[in-house]
Amino acid sequence: MKRRKKISGLRIMMNGIFLWSFLFPIFAFFVVMPGCATKSPIKNLEIGKKYSENKNYEKAYKYYTRAIMLNTNYAQAYWERTNLCMLIDSTERTIDDWSMFVERSSNPDSLSTAYFKRGNVMLKAGYKSDACADWEEVIKLNKKEFNQASEKFRLNCK
Numbered sequence: 122m123k124r125r126k127k128i129s130g131l132r133i134m135m136n137g138i139f140l141w142s143f144l145f146p147i148f149a150f151f152v153v154m155p156g157c158a159t160k161s162p163i164k165n166l167e168i169g170k171k172y173s174e175n176k177n178y179e180k181a182y183k184y185y186t187r188a189i190m191l192n193t194n195y196a197q198a199y200w201e202r203t204n205l206c207m208l209i210d211s212t213e214r215t216i217d218d219w220s221m222f223v224e225r226s227s228n229p230d231s232l233s234t235a236y237f238k239r240g241n242v243m244l245k246a247g248y249k250s251d252a253c254a255d256w257e258e259v260i261k262l263n264k265k266e267f268n269q270a271s272e273k274f275r276l277n278c279k
Contacts, residue, residue, distance in 0.1 A: 162192040169201060178209055196225040200235075207238070212246045215239075233264035240270070244277060253278035 169184030185202035188195055203218035219239035226232055240255030256278065259270035 160191065162188040162195050162198060165191065166195070166198050166201060169198075173201070173205055178205060181205055194225050196222050196231075199225065200231070203238075207242070212242060215242050216246065216248075229262055230264055233259050233262045233266050236262070237266040237270050240273065244273075249277060
């Protein structure tokens with residue numbers, strides 16, 4: 122009867138490492154690499170805009186969210202997702218995203234628009250005092266929504 126040689130655990134492990142080092146590049150090329158295009162927040166935002174233009178709001182929302190997950194300070198992604206939420210009438214999500222945008226944006230024109238729109242959504246949701254505070258911010262910034270915000274403030278906040 123022929124006796125088998127025992128194979129040491131180290132030798133099995135080394136064979137496994139060798140096999141994995143051979144297979145990993147193939148695995149990476151076919152599985153990992155196709156997803157690399159969507160590892161960029163900017164690319165995800167662009168894809169989301171295309172889906173939004175084609176009225177595929179569910180996919181657009183998904184790509185805007187991916188852009189935000191990849192860069193939580195990406196104000197433009199919050200802007201796009203918020204405008205999308207306004208289209209699909211998701212009031213609470215819209216308020217949250219406007220708030221995130223306001224925290225991350227430094228552009229006074231965009232901030233003015235964000236405060237104005239968030240104020241409108243807050244009034245719709247029943248948060249009148251918060252809406253008034255947002256319109257007051259627009260008035261302080263003295264930008265393009267100044268007249269509209271002044272009128273909303275005059276009608277709802279006194």
